[in-house]
Amino acid sequence: MRKRMRLSAMLLLVSLLLTACWDQRPIEDLALIAGIGIDLYPANPNLLNFSFVYPLYLDDKRQGEKVELIAASNLGEAINMFEKRNAWQFAGGKVRVMAFGEDAARKGLAGLMEYIQLPMVDDNAFVVVTDQAYKLWEVQVPETERNAFHIQNMLRNAFKEGETLRVTVGKLITEATALGVDAVVPLLTRPDEWRFNIDGAALFRDLQMVDTISQDELRMLMALLGEIAEVSVAANVGVSEELAKPVVEFELLAPKARIKPKLEDGQLQVGIEFSSRCILCSYDSKADLTEPDVVRAIATDLESYLLIEMGRLLTKLQELRVDPLGVGKRLRAQNPKQFDSKQFREQWAQAQIELKVELQIVRVGVLHKNVVPGRR
Amino acid sequence: MQDKHRQVITGWQLFCLTLNGVVATGVFSLARDVAEVAGAGALVAIPLTGVVMLVKLVGIHLLANRFPEQTLNEYSYQLLGPVLAKVYLLIYGLLSLAVAISIPRAHFPLVTAWALGLTPKIAFMAPLAIVCWNVVKRGVVVTARVVEMFNYGGLALMLLLMVPVIPVDLDFVRPVFEQGPASIMRGIVPALFAFSGFDVYLIVFPYVRSKRKFWIGAAAVGMATLFYTVTTFLIIGNLGLEFTLLSTWPLQSYLNRFSLAVFERADVVFLIAWIFQVINATIVVMFVAVSCLQGTFPRVRPSFIHYLLLALSLAGVAYPIYSVLEAQIMGTYSLVAIAFLGGTPWLLWLLALLRGKRGGESDAQKDAA
Numbered sequence: 009m010r011k012r013m014r015l016s017a018m019l020l021l022v023s024l025l026l027t028a029c030w031d032q033r034p035i036e037d038l039a040l041i042a043g044i045g046i047d048l049y050p051a052n053p054n055l056l057n058f059s060f061v062y063p064l065y066l067d068d069k070r071q072g073e074k075v076e077l078i079a080a081s082n083l084g085e086a087i088n089m090f091e092k093r094n095a096w097q098f099a100g101g102k103v104r105v106m107a108f109g110e111d112a113a114r115k116g117l118a119g120l121m122e123y124i125q126l127p128m129v130d131d132n133a134f135v136v137v138t139d140q141a142y143k144l145w146e147v148q149v150p151e152t153e154r155n156a157f158h159i160q161n162m163l164r165n166a167f168k169e170g171e172t173l174r175v176t177v178g179k180l181i182t183e184a185t186a187l188g189v190d191a192v193v194p195l196l197t198r199p200d201e202w203r204f205n206i207d208g209a210a211l212f213r214d215l216q217m218v219d220t221i222s223q224d225e226l227r228m229l230m231a232l233l234g235e236i237a238e239v240s241v242a243a244n245v246g247v248s249e250e251l252a253k254p255v256v257e258f259e260l261l262a263p264k265a266r267i268k269p270k271l272e273d274g275q276l277q278v279g280i281e282f283s284s285r286c287i288l289c290s291y292d293s294k295a296d297l298t299e300p301d302v303v304r305a306i307a308t309d310l311e312s313y314l315l316i317e318m319g320r321l322l323t324k325l326q327e328l329r330v331d332p333l334g335v336g337k338r339l340r341a342q343n344p345k346q347f348d349s350k351q352f353r354e355q356w357a358q359a360q361i362e363l364k365v366e367l368q369i370v371r372v373g374v375l376h377k378n379v380v381p382g383r384r
Numbered sequence: 385m386q387d388k389h390r391q392v393i394t395g396w397q398l399f400c401l402t403l404n405g406v407v408a409t410g411v412f413s414l415a416r417d418v419a420e421v422a423g424a425g426a427l428v429a430i431p432l433t434g435v436v437m438l439v440k441l442v443g444i445h446l447l448a449n450r451f452p453e454q455t456l457n458e459y460s461y462q463l464l465g466p467v468l469a470k471v472y473l474l475i476y477g478l479l480s481l482a483v484a485i486s487i488p489r490a491h492f493p494l495v496t497a498w499a500l501g502l503t504p505k506i507a508f509m510a511p512l513a514i515v516c517w518n519v520v521k522r523g524v525v526v527t528a529r530v531v532e533m534f535n536y537g538g539l540a541l542m543l544l545l546m547v548p549v550i551p552v553d554l555d556f557v558r559p560v561f562e563q564g565p566a567s568i569m570r571g572i573v574p575a576l577f578a579f580s581g582f583d584v585y586l587i588v589f590p591y592v593r594s595k596r597k598f599w600i601g602a603a604a605v606g607m608a609t610l611f612y613t614v615t616t617f618l619i620i621g622n623l624g625l626e627f628t629l630l631s632t633w634p635l636q637s638y639l640n641r642f643s644l645a646v647f648e649r650a651d652v653v654f655l656i657a658w659i660f661q662v663i664n665a666t667i668v669v670m671f672v673a674v675s676c677l678q679g680t681f682p683r684v685r686p687s688f689i690h691y692l693l694l695a696l697s698l699a700g701v702a703y704p705i706y707s708v709l710e711a712q713i714m715g716t717y718s719l720v721a722i723a724f725l726g727g728t729p730w731l732l733w734l735l736a737l738l739r740g741k742r743g744g745e746s747d748a749q750k751d752a753a
Binding site: 018029030031101124125126127130131132176178181182183185186187188334337338340341342344 | 497498499500501502503504507514554555556558559562622623624625626627630631632637640641643649652
């Protein structure tokens with residue numbers, strides 16, 4: 009009997025101490041933040057203008073989401089102010105998109121980076137750079153959609169279709185902190201008040217955005233990064249002897265770039281061997297694509313096209329002294345004694361790059377599978 | 385008293401006890417702690433620590449195997465005499481108790497930061513200590529069975545964590561010898577704490593019915609080494625060396641990057657599931673502590689020892705210490721504990737060898753039994 013009494017007392021004590029008593033979080037009390045925008049605060053450039061967007065599931069169904077604007081010096085401070093102002097608790101585990109306004113991105117990622125030790129938001133949230141981040145939440149997308157979800161789906165689909173990179177908060181933080189590699193973030197534009205558009209990417213040097221690249225340049229970069237299964241390219245090239253260059257659409261399948269940096273007498277030399285299988289999707293010409301020689305000639309032209317475009321991109325990256333390809337990271341991994349993070353940017357700007365491109369057309373269109381050289 | 389000499393523990397249970405005594409909260413910050421000293425050389429320093437621990441296991445096995453029918457409580461009296469044996473066992477017991485307290489204490493800041501921000505420390509750790517104590521006071525059989533039961537879940541979690549779900553960038557983990565061999569050797573020191581806790585092998589040795597005890601213990605240490613090495617490889621390969629050093633708990637930051645349809649917040653799910661591993665490790669170390677305290681005070685009633693252990697455990701988990709000071713104490717403690725727990729079995733074995741002491745058929749206690 010005494011034992012049972014003791015057991016009952018202990019069970020009661022344990023049930024009182026159960027952790028859920030203190031940390032219960034009813035979903036009605038949570039602001040499930042879907043998107044975070046970070047801009048410069050116009051009245052005081054030392055502050056950041058955080059825009060938190062969260063869907064309203066219960067209170068007001070007609071208004072799909074609510075936007076809260078808070079001026080603070082960093083994310084942690086903004087979250088504290090948000091919770092003081094509102095009855096809801098900040099829940100950052102479901103953030104879909106984190107958008108940086110271009111001015112804020114050019115100033116640096118400090119507002120976010122101060123809080124990377126304990127993630128305040130989901131590391132898998134997509135990151136974009138846009139003109140003004142808070143205006144993203146004002147775009148009139150269809151009533152069934154909420155902007156942050158819409159942008160997330162758009163970025164995810166664009167990534168699957170080989171149109172853009174998948175850059176998450178986690179990836180951005182790693183690339184911003186790691187030595188020898190710089191971050192690239194998709195650029196989101198608003199052509200009008202009803203639409204979003206992915207248009208190129210923003211280049212970062214360490215923690216600061218320095219410039220942008222166009223969508224075509226981004227495709228070349230994606231091909232060189234080799235992280236994408238398919239990269240769609242539409243180019244004006246054709247069989248060399250044709251005067252009017254036809255439009256060609258082709259897809260690079262599992263592109264790979266072997267980047268071999270080495271330092272000789274203080275001069276950085278970078279060998280890049282790019283190879284990919286390729287599907288010729290569309291070829292606007294009367295050339296007979298059933299002939300292997302014609303296909304081979306087209307492949308040569310496409311190689312020349314890629315060589316020129318990739319060369320242009322690399323020159324631009326060198327001029328900007330940014331290294332999104334991770335040449336420095338590779339140099340450090342292969343020859344750690346040669347890598348000096350302070351001198352590397354200058355070495356990269358002066359680097360001699362030897363680029364080789366090799367394409368293998370594996371299919372023409374959907375039907376003509378047997379025209380590929382060597383496959384007859 | 386004679387019951388404890390019966391071989392009631394299977395080889396698998398010995399594996400569970402040894403493994404679960406080792407793997408607990410160290411894994412959350414191990415990658416950062418070792419990489420701070422050794423850089424990417426952490427991937428060499430951790431396996432080397434496993435080798436050091438294997439050497440410790442050899443010492444423990446040689447000592448235990450010399451007295452196969454007796455526990456540490458019994459043969460330490462033969463080897464050291466009553467006074468020294470009491471001191472030895474008391475230190476052994478208190479160090480094990482300190483590990484039993486430090487495991488939940490190390491886990492609590494992590495739980496607070498990640499999931500349970502409002503729960504007071506005592507509400508989290510007191511029930512944990514009571515549960516573990518309740519298992520331990522029931523003896524070796526219940527302890528082994530409970531640890532075995534929890535081990536199925538813990539082992540599954542370990543194996544899951546070793547699956548490279550997120551792509552690894554090999555450039556982040558190369559070259560492992562960038563910091564030089566001296567740094568790698570220094571990296572062994574912070575890894576020692578994560579590897580401590582398998583002294584239970586020495587305590588339960590006479591109860592094990594398997595004939596391949598050493599290989600079972602070695603397999604458990606090997607499994608812990610593999611687990612630590614692979615997780616560190618995945619963490620540094622995914623987060624990058626610089627961010628691993630910046631992150632307070634790199635494992636949680638790594639898990640935060642899992643994006644699966646089944647559960648979006650793998651870090652929180654893992655943290656909740658891992659509490660069973662923390663309980664398991666605390667049980668094992670607490671069992672060592674209570675066994676040694678019983679050996680220190682053989683004439684005191686076991687129930688008194690049990691309540692003393694509970695009181696000390698609750699006081700230990702509740703006592704407020706600044707986190708920085710706690711980290712310093714744990715850092716110093718781990719070295720002292722490793723030196724004592726790793727070195728003394730070798731010394732005792734040497735002493736037994738020199739004095740020609742051996743357990744078995746000629747042993748007085750065996751004859752009496």
